[in-house]
Structure formats: structure tokens, C-alpha cells
Amino acid sequence: MIDLEILRAGPESGDILLLIHGINPVSPKAPFVADLARTRRIIAPSHPGFGASPLPPDFDTMYDLVNVYLDVLDSLPGTRIAVAGFGFGGWIAAELAVAGHPKLHRLILIDAVGIKIGGREDRDIVHMFNTNPVELDRRAWHDPAKRPAGIYGLGWQAAIGDDMTDDEMIALARNWDSLCLFAWRPHMFNPRLKDWLHRIHVPTLVLWGESDRIVTPDYGRHYASLIPDAVFETIPQAGHHPELEQPAAFIASVERFLS
Template sequence: MAGLVDTKERLVDVWGGRVKLRFQIVGTGAPLIYLHPAAGLHFDPFLATLAKRYTIVAPEVPGTSPGDGNAIHQVDDLWDLVLLYEEGIRKLGLNGTPILMGQSFGGMLAAELAAHFPAMFKKLVLFDPIGLRREGLPITNWMTTPPPALAALLFKDTSHPAAKAMFTPPADPEAAANGTAALVWALGCTGKFVWPIADKGLRKRLHRVTAPTLVIWGEDDALISSGYAKEFGNAIKGSRVEVIPNCGHIPQLEQGETALKLVNAFLGD
């Protein structure tokens, strides 16, 4: 888990022993499960702040864990991944009913988990989730977007410090090459579950979500139209929808203070 603080690692045997699901854990307090976006797990300032109040429990999509790339071949489709995550989370034996949070690809996966297992989670927070598709609301194919062009898809302001931190390559050429390779591999692993169209019928399952839900979206999201915020809000009964202006696909980084206030207010209810 790349990022700002040291985490504890826990491996959990799942899927009949065919996969060792790796969790990164940090913080103190009530459990909060965080599902990472397509590019993999990175511990950012937003999560670091949440870790002061919650125990962040972050599983890594099989194949994206360093040194275990072949694990992706044990998971055939999205339904396998949903069941695999459910199994791993239950085996952790967390103290209390966890909060569930996901970003983008992780938001879709969080919504699927909350729909399949409604009683399993206390609250649900979704940041710009993929998973729905409607004519007139564009989705950019990130799988075919060259890495240098990703910044403009993810951030409204590509000069934002978070954008620079994410996309400025290391000075060491070998480290830069390894970083690009890891990114491409992670996108390939997660892409397996959404390619060629990131709509696997989630809309018809969202009515099953019973956990109080907060949907946060960047108004200027160039990857997935912010119009989908309303789509998720309409599909999840009683959910709150917040669209943040002057913000791209990653609200918790580009407008971190605003996103944190919204999340803290929601989780504190």
C-alpha cells in the first residue's frame, strides 16, 4: 500500500484456499472498509485523516498485491470478486458492523457488496462510482487512455498538488518504469471485472441496499459524468447525494476539506 503511513498487513485465505486476500489495516476506532479504485490501493491524506477516528481496513484486488500478480487468474468475474470480498471481510472478525466506502471502481464494488449483503454494513459512502450506464451520460474508457492523459480525466485542475503528486514520475528511471508497469497491471486486473462495458446490471440490484448511503461526486468529473450521481441517488432509497463544484473524479483529493466535512457529518449522524 503506497502512501503516508505504515500499515499492518493481514492475509486471509479465501476462495477455497486458492487466493490469499491481502488487507492493509491502519488507525484506531470503528472499522471502515475502503475499496480502492482501478489504479490500485494508495494511502492518501484523506484516508490518513480518517484513520485518526476509524480503523481503515483496505483489501487489495487479487493480482494488484506486490509479488502476487497471478492471483488475478483465480477470479473469473465480478460475481467471484464480490463473494471473495464478502468471505474475506467476514473472516477478519471485525469488532462491530463496519462502514463501507469505495472510490470509482471500488465504489461500484462497494455498492455490489451492500446490495448482495444488505445487513453486513452500517453505512455506505460512494465516491464517483462506476457501474451504471445511461444514454446521454458519458463515460470515458480509461482502459484505452494513455497514462500521461489520465491526469486530465481525474482532476479538473491538473496543477493541483494532489495531481502533481500522483502523476509526477520518480526521478529514478527504474522506479518510474516500475511505477508505470504497476499502474498498467492494476488497471488490467481491475479492468477484468468491467471490460468492455462497466455496467453489469448494478441498477437492478441497488434497491436492495438498506445501509444509509452518501453519494459524493465531482461536478466536473471528466471520467464519469456527474449526472450519474442522481442515477445512484434515485436507485438507492433514502440516499444523500452531494455534487462538489470545481472538482473532478477524486473529490477527496481535489476538494479534500469539503469531502471530509461531508463524510464526517454523514458518519456522525
């Protein structure tokens, strides 16, 4: 297994919840992490090329990332692991569940990308690298003015100011580069994934920010309809990052599903 930076939190004896991050690694400062870690063992790796995880020279496909996370599941103790994927990480989580792993016990997809639903001239997913960051910021948050300080979601470029350190900028740049490497084209989806979502055999929750205009709740509803018996829920007053914008409602949905 390759080296990965891993954020660990919560009691070692707790049920494992593997968090698969989106455009940036899960921040240890995010309140939702501490809330989940009260009873659960949180494992949140940084993907290769993100955070402090090295990027092997030839890695550049979703295939690489899915196999990395199959390795991660192999390495974790226990037999009943829940996996939650956010945005781009939701795509990884969906691919992982299609590939299947005996330890994978529950699946949560949060504002996930990864599939193509609309027609060839319909853009399901806003192009993250070809959209003005101000517009990304506007579309990614229910209320951009209230986005948490020091924790960066889509449109992070709009938050650049004198209060951001050089190290934060360097980390954001590296994450952005790596995201692009894996997801430039086709942009944020696998054209074949949609037809294989029926292979997901674990209970699945598809959770969506009601105000997400990066990938809309309708997209999420359609995504859920392709996964056998998946439950679809929305979180009010939240955009693409409901775990950051409405952590209490997010935790409530997750705990209800996992308990």
C-alpha cells in the same frame, strides 16, 4: 479466503471503515487516509491482481470481486462496518450492498461506476482503455496541474517522468492490466445492477467531484436516486478523485455522514 495485501491504519478500537479502491490501491501516502484514521480503523485491501495481492488464475469477473469482499466482511471484527468505494471500487461496493451482508452498516459511493443510464449510443463512462491518457488526465481532475505527487489516479500515464521509479511503473502496469481483465466489457458496468439497487437497505451517501468528466455528477445524481433514501452531495473543485484533490471537503462529508 484468498490472500490480500491490506493497508491498515487507525486505532484498533475504532469503528471500521472498509475502503474499496478504484483503479489503484489506496496509497498510504494519501492525506485523506491519515485524516480518517484519527478516530477510525481503516482497512484498505488491494483487489486480487492489484498492488501486492495475487491474482488467482481464473478470476476475471465482478462476481469474483464481490465474493472476495463478502469474505473480507466475514473476516472483520464487529458488526457495524462502513464501506466506502471509489470509482471502480464504488461499483464493487454497490454490488456488495445489493448482495447484502449483516455487518454492512453504512455505504459511501464516491464517483462510482457500475450502472448504465443513458441510451445505447450515449457513453455514460469514458472508456478508460480507449481514451488518450492526456484526455483522461484532463477529464479526471479539476486541475491536473495540482494532482498530488506520487499518488496516481486516472490519467496517471501523463505523469510518467524521470521521477517515477521502475517499481511504481511496474505496479501501475499490473493494476491497469487487472482493471482491464475485470472491466473491459461491458466497460465498467453491469447491465443488470441498476434494477437491483433498490435492495440496498443501509444508509447511503453518494459523493461526487463536481468537475468529474469521467462520470459526471448527473450520473451520480441518477445513481443516488436508484438507492432508497440515498443522500447525494458534490465536492467543489474536485474531479474523479475528490479524496485526493479536496481531502478536507471529502473528510468533512464522510465524517458528517458517518457520525
